[in-house]
Amino acid sequence: MSPDTEIFNRLYVRYRTNFIVIARSYVEDTAVAEDIVTDSFVSWWLRRNMLPEDTDPRRYIVGTIKKQCLEHLRSLRIHSRVHKNLQNANERMLAYHLASLENNTxxxxxxxxxxxxxxxxxxxxxxxxxxxxxxxxxxxxxxxxxxxxxxxxxxxxxxxxxxxxxxxxxxxxxxxxxxxxxxxxxxxxxxxx
Missing domain, CATH: 1.10.10.10 (Winged helix-like DNA-binding domain superfamily/Winged helix DNA-binding domain)
Incomplete structure (x- = not known):
């Protein structure tokens, strides 16, 4: 096993659970939090050679976790707005049909x-x-x-x-x-x- 792989495994085993707790505190969904943490570790791993030498992997991963949580929450908010707009449109259509039926004998x-x-x-x-x-x-x-x-x-x-x-x-x-x-x-x- 290469020294880089050992560093990755050590960081992953040691901090994964704590990072999931951090991510879950934002997204409130364990499965999503686990995916975000795994993606953040992979992001660090793929960019590790392009980062400055003094970059703390833990800080980089936590920063990536926060950014991904933010993107996830923004996506949820957009999805919620779209869903609410569709629901409002359906409610307006239902009200229209009800009024139409109530007005006709x-x-x-x-x-x-x-x-x-x-x-x-x-x-x-x-x-x-x-x-x-x-x-x-x-x-x-x-x-x-x-x-x-x-x-x-x-x-x-x-x-x-x-x-x-x-x-x-x-x-x-x-x-x-x-x-x-x-x-x-x-x-x-x-x-x-």
Whole structure:
């Protein structure tokens, strides 16, 4: 074993525990304190030949420990601020959603959901079915007028209307009882004019 290695081992064995106590007094975490002390010993070891000859290794290592503890605590403070900012943002978003829900009545929420479901269902219908339905409900055209407009039979108009109503009834079954669906469809279609 070289004389340098013996000096390192002697210093490490003799002062490691005391240095960990010093580091732990700052960082309050034994594992972090142990890492800082080990890193400080390694830092001294790697720089020992570049340091002035009269450098006391113990003072150098303690100085390095304090600097690393300071860097660790600054890093924790930054992390804490970021975490707090994210938490505040989450709390603001939660407050916004709560206020939004508290300001809307259940009926308003359901009405908005029903309108959205109807819009999506109408968009997904075949174009003829949708056009026949909208002509009947929003333009209030008769079956005969619809048949003439789309060049189809009156029987086909009735079929397309029935299919459209069945599709809307199915889409809205969880929101409205069946007997209300047909009563409210005309009211809801006003949103599509």
């Amino acid at each position: 259940t009926e308003e929420l359901h009405a908005e959901e029903v309108v959205e479901i109807m819009r999506r269902r109408l968009e997904s219908m075949p174009s003829l079915m949708r056009d026949v339905f909208l002509a009947s409900r929003t333009e209030e055209l008769s079956i005969k007028e619809i048949a003439e407009r789309f060049h189809i039979s009156e029987r086909r108009v009735k079929y397309e209307l029935k299919k459209a109503l069945d599709a809307l009834k199915e889409a809205l079954k969880d929101y409205l009882p069946a007997y209300i669906i047909f009563c409210t469809i005309d009211l809801l279609l006003r949103h599509f004019r």
